[in-house]
Amino acid sequence: MSAGSWPRLGDWNNTDELFALQRAALPDAFERAARSPGYAGLRTPQRPDDAMEHLSRLALTTKDQLRQGYPFGFLAVHRHELVAYHESSGTATGRSTASYMTEDDWAELMDRVLRGSVKLASTDTVLVKMSYAMATATHQMHAAARAVGALVVPADSRSSAMSFRRVLRLLRDLEVTVACCVPLEPLLWAACARLWPEAATLPERGGPLRGIVSFGEPLSDAKRTRIEALWTGATVYQSFGVSECGSNLGGQCPSGRLHLWADRYLPEVYDPSTGTLATEGTGQLVITTLYRRAMPLLRYLVGDLVELRYDACDCDWHLPTLQVLGRPEALLNTGAKPLSSLDLEQAVYSLPEHLGVLFWRAVSGSGSLRLDIECEPRAAREAESELRKLLRHQLGVTIETRAVAPGTLVSLDSLTEQEQFAKPRYVFREDEDLSGGVLYPRPTSPVTHKPT
Known part of the structure; x- marks a missing residue:
């Protein structure tokens, strides 16, 4: 595979042609996977039909195998070819899995990200309100915005330097047009705006914000509708990604449905009660990467509970629709x-x-x-x-x-505190609070909470 030789939307006109595209890509996917220690001894079929038959007999690749191979047990290229290293959050077990990419992998990722219906443009100001530490999705959106010439605002997340009040100020002062975040974030911003006296000048409703790209957790239709009602004029665009598979696996079409990029990945649905896999239905998602070079995966059990359907959609992308239901556990x-x-x-x-x-x-x-x-x-x-x-x-x-009562589930102080800067400080007055050591935050000012 050479850079830029991946399929493009419109290269297939129906599901049968999509399946044929997947079959044609499989032999090279097997060959790349066989170069990694994680697939040592893997037979590499030469013909597409043989590859499909081989795939049907392969055991699932599991997260435990990826953890046991940490960090480079599934590396299929020379290490000097890598340009990015990431890790999953490890929220389920506390143990992260590694993910790495070559320059070609990164270019292919950007091609997928820019398919999304938010349609980033050079005129956009893009607020990336996600953690920059190790997360793939954060850097993919930052890079995608840069690729089209948009202004990027690296807001980060879970950081004492990026309070909700500061986010609201940035939304207002920079006239942010697109925000990238987990779907909880716009609700937190709205809650902060209710409490902060200066919120009367902030664009909780209306304003230039036209799109909110949602990452990181399942999104119900009702929650999407509530966010759009709070932030009038902004459309919520759902995205789905898995770090181990190279991040962005699916995006929203112009008709508002989430699709899996099945021209770049071969998806299956696993039923753990029977041990069977199917091309569609409800079960645990299984992914085979078709074009990834650094870390190709065959029949990787993502584990997310999904509903995958090859239903007709007005977008004519001829890609499976995807509903993410959460983790089985x-x-x-x-x-x-x-x-x-x-x-x-x-x-x-x-x-x-x-x-x-x-x-x-x-x-x-x-x-x-x-x-x-x-x-x-x-x-x-x-x-x-x-x-x-x-x-x-x-x-x-x-x-x-x-x-x-308000403040029980999300504390009022966390909603209204000022940003705290943790730069080292070495000189203090004797009447100051010295308990913070050299990582001394800027003190916060009291905020008057007002009822809804």
């Missing part, structure tokens, strides 16, 4: 049937807007489940009642609901 026991966090999220954000509910949590016990929502005391009884109705109507379950 995160399914919640209600005593009646298992529910995903996406199920609960859909119910919570279907609550009427006037109740002002932005944050929720589920508390699971032995055969029980409680759903907490944050709202003003005056609306608590109505919110609890409405949520119970939605849960019965949408999910057919009866779950305990509890309204808690």
Whole structure:
């Protein structure tokens, strides 16, 4: 494969042609994989039909295998060819998996990212509000914005130097047009704007923000609608990625549906109860990389619970539609049937807007489940009642609901604190607080909280 020789949207006109494209790419994918220690002894078929048959007999590649091969056990090129090294978050087990790319891999990634319907342009100002430490998605959006000549605002995330108040100021002063973040972020910004006295000058509703690119967690239709209602004029664009597979695996089409880039990856759906794999359906996502050079993966068990369908879509991309349901281990026991966090999220954000509910949590016990929502005391009884109705109507379950006061799920101080700079400081006055050592933050000023 030479740089730039990947398929382009429009190179196939139906699902059969897409499958033929996948089959044609498989022999080279096998050959690249065989160069890595992780696939030592792998047979490399020469013909596409043989490759499909070989693939059907391969065992799944698991996360545990990637962890055991840390850091370069799945490296298929000389190390000097690498230009980027990343790691997964390791949120499920506390153990990260490595991911690395060549220059060609990075160029192919950029080609996929720029397919997304947000359509970045040189006139955009792009706020990247995600962690810059090791995460692939953050750097892909930064690079994609740079590639089209847009102005990039590297806002970072989980940083004391990037408070929510500072984000709102940047949105206003820089006239940000596109924000890239996890879908919780715009809700946090809106909550901050409710509390901060200066928020009257901030564009919580309206303004130049035209797009919010969502990463990092499943997104329900109801949550998308709530975000778009809070940030009038902005459309939420969903993206799906997996660090180990080279990040961006899918994006949203002009018709608003999430598609998997099945011209660059061969997806399958795994049913752990039967051990079978299918081309579509509901189950755990399995990915074979078709063009990746540095870290090719064959039948990699991503593990996310998904629904993959080759339904017709008005976009005419002829790519499978994808709904990400979450992690199988995160399914919640209600005593009646298992529910995903996406199920609960859909119910919570279907609550009427006037109740002002932005944050929720589920508390699971032995055969029980409680759903907490944050709202003003005056609306608590109505919110609890409405949520119970939605849960019965949408999910057919009866779950305990509890309204808690603002600040219970997301502290008011965290919403309104000023940014803190942790540059080393060595000279102090004797009447100052010396407990911070040399990493002394700038003190915050008190903020008056105002009710919704």
